[in-house]
Amino acid sequence: MDNILQNADILHKEASDLLSSMGLLKLLTQYGNSHLTGSYYYNLMTWRDIDICVEIDSVDKTKIFEVGRAIALFPYTSTMYFRNEFVLNTVGNPKGIFWCVEILLPSSQLWKIDILFANKEEIHKILKNGEEIKQKVTPSIRRSILEIKTPLSKRLEYRRSYRSVDIYHAVIHDGIRTVGEWDIWWKAKKR
Structure with a gap:
């Protein structure tokens, strides 16, 4: 049991270090208010996965691809793909556009980072649900x-x-x- 708690704490620290060293949040805040969400935010990490929401006024694919280009140029970006949930309409997913990014560090640690770009209303729903979880x-x-x-x-x-x-x-x-x-x-x- 203690190993599970320790592992979650280790993953949380690794995620914080990765975000800091990449400068990813600094990049994303140039495009809109950025919020860490999911298991990182709740401190419930069991694997190397980070979720980020970026609040944008309008879904401008040109800007979103500009962000994607910058992320692709980060050292250790190994894989990226684009998900348009306005087209896909995946049950349970918010309406917005995702960059799904994998970072492969020299230590062979693979990190998955999902970055959602959506309007204020959609982001507010995610943050509200997340805050309710975190409080409990x-x-x-x-x-x-x-x-x-x-x-x-x-x-x-x-x-x-x-x-x-x-x-x-x-x-x-x-x-x-x-x-x-x-x-x-x-x-x-x-x-």
């Missing part, structure tokens, strides 16, 4: 989430069938405390 994450809830999320994030279904937010909901709202309980809960939820 007590030390015991954090421990339970990490104990469940750590093995679940290694399953093939993770991010395809269920997401981290589903795990957070199960623990926070429905009292799920073990992977076994999760499996029963998720099976019932899918019906």
Whole structure:
């Protein structure tokens, strides 16, 4: 159990160091208010993944590709792809445009960074939901989430069938405390 908590703390520090050394937030704030969200913000990291939202007045693909070009020029940017959720309409995803970036460090650590560009209203919804989650994450809830999320994030279904937010909901709202309980809960939820 302590290893799971230590691992989350180590990942959080690594993420902070990476963001600082890259200057990514400094770049993004040139285009709009930028907010760290997701597992980094909640301190519930189980793998090398960072989510960032950038609030923009209008979805201007020229500017978004300008940002993408700058990110592509960062040292260690290994892969990038563009997701237009105005076209894709993926269930559960906000309306906006994503740059999905992978950073491969010399230490062979691969980081995934998802950067969402969306209007103020869409970003506000994400931040409001995130703040509600963060406020409910007590030390015991954090421990339970990490104990469940750590093995679940290694399953093939993770991010395809269920997401981290589903795990957070199960623990926070429905009292799920073990992977076994999760499996029963998720099976019932899918019906």
